[in-house]
Amino acid sequence: MRHEFSAGGVLVRRENEQWEFAAIRPGGRPAGLWALPKGQIQEGETSEDAALREVTEETGAAGRPIGKLGDIRYWFNWKGERIFKIVSFFLIEYAGGDFGDIDAEFQHEVADVQWLPLTDAASLLAYKGEREMAELAAARLTALNS
Numbered sequence: 001m002r003h004e005f006s007a008g009g010v011l012v013r014r015e016n017e018q019w020e021f022a023a024i025r026p027g028g029r030p031a032g033l034w035a036l037p038k039g040q041i042q043e044g045e046t047s048e049d050a051a052l053r054e055v056t057e058e059t060g061a062a063g064r065p066i067g068k069l070g071d072i073r074y075w076f077n078w079k080g081e082r083i084f085k086i087v088s089f090f091l092i093e094y095a096g097g098d099f100g101d102i103d104a105e106f107q108h109e110v111a112d113v114q115w116l117p118l119t120d121a122a123s124l125l126a127y128k129g130e131r132e133m134a135e136l137a138a139a140r141l142t143a144l145n146s
Contacts, residue, residue, distance in 0.1 A: 006087040007050035008038025008130075010137040011063050012118060013094035019118040019141055021134060022059045022099070023125070025111045034116065036130045038087055047088040055092055059113045060101030063092035066144075069136045072129030089133040091140055 011022035023034040037058035041050040048065055056062050069089045076083055099113045116124055118141070121134030 002081060002083045004083055004085045005041045005047070006038050006085065007041055007047040007054060007090070008036050008087055008133075009051040009055040009063065009090050009092040010036060010069060010133055011055050011059060011061060011092045011094055012137060012141065013115065015115065019138065020115040021118045021121060021137065022055070022061060022094075022113060023116045024058050024113050027108050027111050029111065031112075033126045034114075034124050035126055036089070036133065038089075048090055051088070051090040052092065056097065057103065057106045058110050059097070060099050061097035062095050064095050066091040066093055066140070069133050069140070072133070074129070087129070089130075089136075091137045 012019050022037065024037050025031065025033055026035055037055045039050065039054040039057070041047055048068070052063065052065060067090065069091050072087045072089065074085055076085065102110060118134065118138050121138070122131050125131045125134060
């Protein structure tokens with residue numbers, strides 16, 4: 001059994017008194033399927049560094065880490081092999097950059113990038129674990145701003 005380790009981010013910004021998060025539609029996925037930016041941790045890279053890199057690669061935007069939100073753990077099969085995967089997620093505050101300004105080598109990975117209301121994440125994100133990370137992000141932001 002193989003193990004894989006990835007990291008991702010809930011990139012947020014405050015716009016018109018409302019928190020928004022960066023959602024991506026992965027390449028080859030149908031319209032309306034939204035996910036959080038994430039990808040594999042490279043050799044010598046921390047999970048936080050990987051999350052920051054993946055957010056920038058997949059959205060074109062950069063951010064500052066606020067802290068770790070948690071891990072998603074799951075099994076999947078790939079070409080007959082059972083793989084156990086852990087994805088560490090971080091809360092990241094938007095610091096600059098333009099959505100869609102994605103390097104050519106990563107453009108095939110992302111079909112669309114949008115700012116969406118964080119309060120709608122539970123109904124917009126396609127994957128249960130990512131919905132949970134968005135809920136943790138909302139709770140953390142509420143605690144930090146109260």
